[in-house]
Amino acid sequence: MTFMEETIHNSLAVWDACLQTKFIKEMLAGTLPMEKFAFYLIQDTLYLNSYAKVLGKAIYLAENLNEIQLYTLILSFVTDTEAKVRHDYLHQLKMAENILETAEETAVNKQYTHFLLELAKTNDSAQILMGILPCMLSYAYIFHKLAADTVSQSPYSDFIKGYAEENINEEFKLWCEFADAKCETVNALKKKELSAIFEKASKFELAFWEMAYKEDTK
Numbered sequence: 001m002t003f004m005e006e007t008i009h010n011s012l013a014v015w016d017a018c019l020q021t022k023f024i025k026e027m028l029a030g031t032l033p034m035e036k037f038a039f040y041l042i043q044d045t046l047y048l049n050s051y052a053k054v055l056g057k058a059i060y061l062a063e064n065l066n067e068i069q070l071y072t073l074i075l076s077f078v079t080d081t082e083a084k085v086r087h088d089y090l091h092q093l094k095m096a097e098n099i100l101e102t103a104e105e106t107a108v109n110k111q112y113t114h115f116l117l118e119l120a121k122t123n124d125s126a127q128i129l130m131g132i133l134p135c136m137l138s139y140a141y142i143f144h145k146l147a148a149d150t151v152s153q154s155p156y157s158d159f160i161k162g163y164a165e166e167n168i169n170e171e172f173k174l175w176c177e178f179a180d181a182k183c184e185t186v187n188a189l190k191k192k193e194l195s196a197i198f199e200k201a202s203k204f205e206l207a208f209w210e211m212a213y214k215e216d217t218k
């Protein structure tokens with residue numbers, strides 16, 4: 001197994017647990033209460049703010065334009081697609097325009113963003129990459145599975161389909177190859193450390209779905 005195959009293998013149980021959360025199950029069935037979805041959209045927009053900044057540090061540390069282009073692809077997806085989708089939903093739900101300015105991160109959200117922002121203080125691009133990847137790879141994994149089962153009359157079907165692009169498998173592969181190239185040459189101890197960062201971020205993903213359902217601010 002390559003480094004990334006092994007790393008993903010170690011987090012797969014956590015990603016599968018995300019699929020079993022009430023939030024995701026009810027989102028798929030279309031029965032998720034709209035207030036919970038709005039709560040998620042607000043928290044996630046706050047999260048994406050920090051995530052984008054961490055991508056900024058990854059770009060700063062990039063070794064060449066090819067790497068910069070890869071990170072820019074995620075960054076523009078975050079700012080132009082994800083943030084816009086969230087903003088449009090909140091507008092449709094008639095949430096006040098200033099809700100995002102006044103909302104605060106929940107404790108779980110803060111722990112996750114703090115973890116990422118602290119990682120971004122290092123100058124170790126492999127560590128930062130391992131913190132960044134579970135966000136996008138777990139969403140690709142989860143939403144690809146959901147898209148196959150979503151019912152078109154669900155109010156969440158467009159949201160789900162937005163994450164399940166046709167070329168998702170190729171992008172997934174591309175990122176794994178990139179991460180393998182970056183991490184394959186380091187020693188076993190360092191690999192363990194990098195894998196642990198990936199697993200920790202995956203666990204934060206699970207905690208985020210659970211927090212969103214409970215609307216848990218603590």
Ligand SMILES: Cc1ncc(CO)c(N)n1
Binds near residue numbers: 136
């Ligand atoms: C918490 C979280 N993880 C991953 C993604 C995917 O970008 C997201 N929007 N939010």
